[in-house]
Amino acid sequence: MTLKQLRYLICIADNGLNISSAAEKLFTSQPGISKQLKYLEAELGMQLFKRKGKSLTSITSAGFEIIERARNILRESENIKNLAGDLSDEEEGKLSIATTHTQARYILPDVIKNFVKKYPKVDLELHQGTSEQIAELVNTHQVDFAMATGATKYFPSLKILPIFNWNRIILAPKNHPITKLPLNLDSLASFPLVTYIFSLTGDSSFKESFQKKGLNPRVVFTARDADIIKTYVRIGMGVGVVASMTFEIGDSKDLAALDASDLFPEVTTWIGFPKDMVLRSYMTKFINMLSPIYNKHLIKKIISCDDQISIDNLISKIDFPVYRFSSKENRVDLV
Template structure:
């Protein structure tokens, strides 16, 4: 038994049981991977993989246990490497943070600026994607941290901590009648039924609380006319400004001064509040720069708190 065999098993599973893709990821040959796995199975005395001819089709029941053990062993090996890197260069190197557009554009800039002041020799990389992509990048060590609202708390293999809460707002051009009844002192709150028949511009379903929006309308049996979906709040604001419809965006993406041509009304009473979370891979060695970035982004995430919860469950609520 050797580390190469453990890596071959892990990559075979990660690449949907394609030995060709696993070999490419490991910069080796497909026959070499196949031979090593067969030798590993012979040494164990049972098959790790289900097969159809020469093709792998899945994991056998004992193979499931072997795969989980491979993941643990290789994760601890990576932690040993990280310990060495940490103490060789405590305040240099690379920190990769996976984020959605809203976080990167509206929330992270101040944290990034402060982090750069404290760690000028650390190269910071921001990877943008869907919440599901973010989680996968962290699980595969392609990112150190992930910041998003949707999905992270439900993703296996991650430890997630809450950072801040936010709600949605409705936006419309100042010269439009759509939000006039809900503006000013004494104005009534917007109701779900007020969206009936209105053209709506909002987030794509995987982003920024869109699922809660859809669930609220469905529960109230209100039919909405979504004329445009986007992952980018700036895109939504642009098309709302052109009169395409009423926008529903995160309140962190609206600035009364910068967005002076748009009216906004709060929608917390309709869609509730959302929690943005930061995630790390369960069992990962927490480098100083990771802990520091988390604390800068959300001051309630102290080093002691992070240390306490890292061995805990999938999602942690403060």
């Protein structure tokens, strides 16, 4: 049994049991993967997949257990590499991050730019998706870091570190009727709305805020991308509700922005890493670049924490910065 065989096994499972897709992702051949899978099953003396002809149709009960153990083995293999890399003072490797479009577009560019300058030999992978998609990447051990807002219940396997808080703003074409009304949930609900895609579970502080007032707003368009939301606000499809840090100077040319911090609860963006992962020095530096609050000393304490409650207690007295929109100055600041 080899690590390569276990890697092939996991990739087959993560690609819908499609060996061709697995081969493409692993930059190898389909016959090569099929051959190694047969070798592995022969060594174990059992089938890991049910078959119909040459196609794999499902994972056997034994296969599920072996795949889970294989994930743990590969994670420990990566931990050994990480540890060896740090002990030899090598500043090269790979860092994979799963995050939302908002973080990838508005928060991470400057951080990644500075990180690449300091660690030119570290290869970066950036995956974008919804909270559910990010959780899937985490659960299948395809990424090192996850960065998202709220939805922490999807990530029980991670150590989660708050980075900053933010509020929402309202966007509308200039001279739109909403700009002339007192801004509250009642006035907002009287217009068609354009906002982010909702969680598949239905959890949403946006929805809950209206429900508490007995309001049922008409959401006519949703998107993951704040830039797309702005586009459809501009063509008059509805009033936009977006994260405050997505407002840019150029937006003020044709859009009016209104502070909605009194309408919706403040939310927290966080970064997380697997509880069993050994962090390379460049990984801890990335966290520090993202939030200088997390220095080496604090990160070391966090790593030693056994559970999330201990981490939360450790950082409970920290005042994390907030992205605030100033209506007076028509700009967003991190304060």
